Amino acid sequence: MDVVKRLLPELSTALRKGNCGRLGVIGGSMEYTGAPYFAAISALKVGADLVHVFTAADAAPVVKSYSPELIVHPELEPGHWLQRMDALIVGPGLGREERSLQIARESIAEAQRLGIPLIIDADGLWAFTEHWISLTSPSLHRAELPIILTPNAVEMDRLAQKVLQLQTLGKSWEEIRYAVSRLADRLKMNIFVKGPTDMFATTDGKVRLFDREGSPRRPGGIGDCLSGVLACFLLWSTRSGGDIEKVGEAGSCFVRECARRAYEEIGRGMVAGDVIGQVAPLVKHIDKAIEKPSAV
Template sequence: MLGRLSHLELIQLAHKRCVTPLSPKFHKGQNGRVCIIGGCEDYTGAPYFSAHATALMGCDMTHVICEKDAATVIKSYSPNLMVHPYLRMGKLGEMPKIKPLLSKMHVLVIGPGLGRDEGMLKSVKEIVRIVLEEHDGMIPIVFDADSLYLLTQDQEVRDMVRRFPSGRIILTPNVVEFKRIKDVIGEDSESVEAGAYIAKKLKCIVVEKGTEDKIFSPKPFQDNKDKSWLVSSVEGSNKRVGGQGDTLTGTIACMLAFSRARHDFKLCGDDSDSKFEWLDYAMLSCYVGSTVTRECAKLAFTAKKRAMQTSDMNDRVGEVFDKLFG
């Protein structure tokens, strides 16, 4: 059981089981294709930081699907990202263009910079439906920011989330978002950790962000002593910056893409272990994402102190990944 392993053992296991090697035999895209879905006129930094973190972790191809008026701004941040202006404020986005793009992706992140416009949220709901019904829910989706708001407001979205295969949906709520989800889902009368109860009820992984990040599995549990979750308590930063959660979604998404390459696509041959399920890959991916993000925050704070900005920690993703797995 992963919950019994130490931090070092978890990192070593992730290196062995999840991280893909670099090889001249692989073609472009085999080491991960991730798409960040979000970004509107008011919020362009969040999808960029999420996508940038994904790219710096080593993902081959990183895309952003955003609102039309946000696309030029996001493109100006980096020529390394593929930006698609297919979402629309006030109405459904250009689904005929979005659908074929989704079919090429290994992992989706939904929410950074999304906002709460009705048309944007409607587009996200349709994307979730497409992944569930046309791709059998096999494309992992990381829910963050206002996609979590949609989850709490729309019963149909919650019902769709429950129908995904175990470990293919990951929620990454902060303190406020977690309380909102808890208010909708409820709590267990036996005083089981709320995150574990939510993971069980929604049949997804929950990454409860806080002083320490708790990563809850949807596997059945008995009580708080069952330890069916991981705790990431690596030292981070005493200063919180707005884009730290976006770095987290990007690093988790890249690890999920690597994990799919190993588990789903057998990129490294048949190195399968019958005892190591997709859910184990996904839990480890979330743990590594949390570790990398916290390490980046620590390095950035050490260098910049109170002047630390999101870009200071985001730019260190590659350095930290190499430190852990190089």
């Protein structure tokens, strides 16, 4: 967990509310209210100070009811709030209504213009995939922008088909690796492909693999937890001029270890909330290890 350790901002009594990060999540729909909650609460528990959720009017009271810790706005469009966000997650539970996809696209473009670190997940990727060409105009296309796409196997296949005319679902490990590499280079975006082995491709086309032990159970919501954690790591790394490869590695290691611990404790009945329940204890463990460097 050294790679996580190095990303955690130093705490001190001189810090003010917000200094460790003010995050935004754009997502949630009538059907999917758990996903934006999971992403938001994971960010908070890994160490962000404030998390705003921008969600569909129908979904807002429900997302609010999951936790008083979140600031939930009953509209997907972040409007003037966007410029106050230190990092943004677009997509968890977004759904595929055209208006929602449009807001996702506009928010992605605006976040890029403002230089806000960005995680694009789930139906945020759908919004993006369907219109990827319009997002790759030169002004939106700067290699140094801290953006991570986080597709699962199906979403990766869709991206690869759309952008590279390549199929990846059911393909060999080497073929997927090749496609991820080309995709990251082509889009000039970092790509974290979730799978039995996580793949992380940076904009130079280099691909790293992470396969720390996780959980053999795959209930819904673990990917949302990863988005939240990754957004914080990306923000902290960007602020300290860190290497984005380390963000991917830290995100993979951290969430896999949370899942491993949850599975060890709960067993097969483990749900996403159990994984998120491990976030704060694991961060504490890593923080303690900072004081005694030999302990991790």
